[in-house]
Amino acid sequence: MLAGCAAPLPLRGTGDLGVVIERAIGRLQVVDTSAHATLGTVDGLGDLSHASVVYSRDGRYAYVFGRDGGLTKVDLLERRIDRRTLQAGNSIGGAISQDGRVVAAQNYAPGGVKLFDARTLALLADIPSAVGPDGQRSKVVGLADAPEGRFVASLFDAGEIWLIDARNPRMPRITRFRGIGRQPYDGLVTPDGRYYVAGLFGEDGVALVDLWHPERGATRILDGYGKGEARLPVYKMPHLRGWAIADGYAFLPAVGHHEVLIVDTRTWREVGRVAVAGQPVFVIARPDARQVWVNFALPDNGKVQVIDTETRRVTATLAPGRAVLHLEFTPRGEEVWISVRDDNRVVVYDTATLARVATLAANAPSGIFFTSRATRIGF
Amino acid sequence: MCVRLRIRIAAVALLGTAAVLAPAGAPAQLTGAGVTTAAAGPAPARQRELVALLRQDCGACHGMRLTGGLGPPLTAEALYAKPADSMTETILSGRPGTAMPPWRHFMTESEAAWLVARLRNGTIDAPDSR
Secondary structure, eight states, X not given: OOTTTOOOOOOOOOTTEEEEEEGGGTEEEXXXXXXXXXXEEEEOOOOOTTOEEEEOTXXXXXXXXXXXXXXXXXXXXXXXXXXXXXXXXXXXXEEEOTTSOEEEEEEEETTEEEEEETTTOOXXXXXXXXXXXXXXXXXXXXXXXXXTTEEEEEETTTTEEEEEEOSSTTSOEEEEEOOOOSOEEEEEEOTTSOEEEEEESSSSOEEEEETTOGGGOEXXXXXXXXXXXXXXXXXXXXXXXXXXXXXXXXXXXXXTSXXXXXXXXXXXXXXXXXXXXXXXXXXXXXXXXSEEEEEEOTTSTTOEEEEETTTTEEEEEEOOOSOEEEEEEOTTSSEEEEEEGGGTEEEEEETTTOOEEEEEEOSSEEEEEEGGGGGSTTO | OHHHHHHHHHHHHHHHHXXXXXXXXXXXXXXXXXXXXTTTBSOHHHHHHHHHHIIIIIHHHHOTTSSOSSSOOOSHHHHTTSOHHHHXXXXXXXXXXXXXXXXXXXXXXXXHHHHHXXXXXXXXXXXXOO
């Protein structure tokens, strides 16, 4: 469409829109979850391996974080790049502040967090991470927004959690939690915004910070959850981000075990485990929390399993295709969209009947991100 | 010629690996795409599979363009000065205590050596790099 002579865009909201990342070609599709359709594509987004997306609070703009350090603000309605900046050499994702004014990027190289004006993408603050055992600035993982204008992140190499008060984003204040455990690989903020949970790769355990009481420090939960069992190789790092909290319980991927751990979020004690088909990568609850869906690392990445949260059993094993990379529920969870990289398609399932209801063509699709993330804490 | 020599050693080692692996079954992703010959590397179809594995699955940690991520860069620049055998060994056995897993069940030793040689001289197909 030529912008100059185009008719004005028809009025519409964005509540049923989202994006699908086509990572190998640096492009994203803008999709309509009501119509099961691709509305258009936006390209020129650089290296989108491991790309992730957060949304402006009006659900119009997607902020896309690329591996090459690119941060791109995409207008879903006009389907064009609004702004783009190369903000680091190697990046892994980001978050948006509670008030929607500040976008934060978490970087591997140079390691740290950068804060940007969400409207203009102007740099507001550059927060270098602490140095890890190899003498390099630590890679930053698990960045999430938290209430009261804060962000939380973990330092993979240095083994720390940082609470970043960004109410004055040009002068962020950092609270460091040290010695939280070896190699935190990802983190999440609970849906109520109260807790930050960081999974550890370097040891069996999970670090927890009560954001109502940061003065109490970080505590350790699930210590030694893999005791007595051989640890299996992990061909892909699990991800904690996703709505893995259901009905007062956290469903967390075990690292190096084919299990999902269930933790009571009132006591933070383990209350059970579910044996699953492989090393879990994403463990995501349907928005109403009745089901938890899980995908897996190689060599089990052709499967998706559904856990019933009441009986805590696997009730279905689906085979959407070769190399399932991500899944995203529609805002109220009646459908789930699943990206199948090696079959170049996105498959949509009805979550009640488990029937396939639509298939969309996509080039090696990876992440799927719907605008409903705009209104969720920790997304 | 030292390249030739290295490949021959790899091929011999492959026999050893196959023997060790035999009871546990063949590597999971060997598709029988062709016999691996020492001189030419894996058969073309298998080469494509290996390059796809490298980009996509190694890429999950090393970046799809191999410029690094949770794992270090695997570009020619980063690897050419490092000993090939130890790189091959890292791929097959992983590095305990780090996030680098062992890939022995997905490729043979000669295939790993072939990947390392291609990585080191930068002749892995460039991705669509727009």
